[in-house]
Amino acid sequence: MLRIIFLLSLLFALSNASVQDFCVANLKRGETPAGYQCIRPIHVKSKDFVFSGLGTAGNTTNIINAAVTPGFVGQYPALNGLGISTARLDLAPKGVIPMHTHPGASEVLFVLTGSITAGFISSANAVYVETLKPGQVMIFPQGLLHFQINAGKSSSSAFVSFNSANPGLQILDFALFANNLPTELVVGTTFLDAATVKKLKGVLGGTG
Structure with a gap:
């Protein structure tokens, strides 16, 4: 009998143990x-x-529209420690989210309005591209280069979600041309000529 009481007491204590919600x-x-x-x-x-930041369209008056x-x-x-996050994409006509990667998360894209051509490149250099309509969803695996382009003549929008509170972001063009990485190193590690590299650095604000 005492053993049963002990076990019940232990079970009760464990069920009421402190949990960080x-x-x-x-x-x-x-x-x-x-x-x-x-x-x-x-x-x-x-x-x-509660977060209200995704209720308003972003400003698409910029170089990528x-x-x-x-x-x-x-x-x-409030996302801290929960392993999730979200974002909103707004693309004007000819708008593009350039080739980029999220080192810390996979991404799910849900198209709200318009049409969006989206795709990613696998580590084996296989290409997966689809043109998505409202209500369609596409997944981009963690760490792989991917992009989104407005495929129509009117504005488009989408919500994205990630399995990390801070998925990280590296945009390929910015990594190459928006910093002070010397031109000769960019030339040496790509198939681009110096004139093209300097032109792109000038567009994206890079030096070197």
Whole structure:
């Protein structure tokens, strides 16, 4: 009998053990490889779990005729530690999200309006491209180069989601031409000539 009581007491204790349901990020403290430190639950409000940043179209008046509005942990602190995030894509006619990669997450694209041609390149250099209509979804595996282009004559938009609170982003063109990587190194590691490299650096603000 005493053994049964002991086991029931142990089960009750385990069922009531402290579980950390969430960890709303304290953005005033530095980010670590494990994420941000938590705001104390006593200071967390219901509004901390709501994010309104994706309700308005982004400004597409720029060189790529497109806008990405992120809902990552830096904008939406309640995502901290949950392994998810989101963003909004807006593409004017001829708009493009250039070839890029997310080192920390896979991406799911859900088309809201218009039509979007999207695709990715596998590590074996196989190409997967589709033109998507509203309501269609496409997946981009983690770390692979991918892109989105407005395939119509009117504006298009989409929501994307990631399996990380901070998926990371590296845009291929910017990595090559928007920094101070010397022209001769870009020439030496690509099949481009110096004149083309300097022209692209001039467009994207790079030097060297």
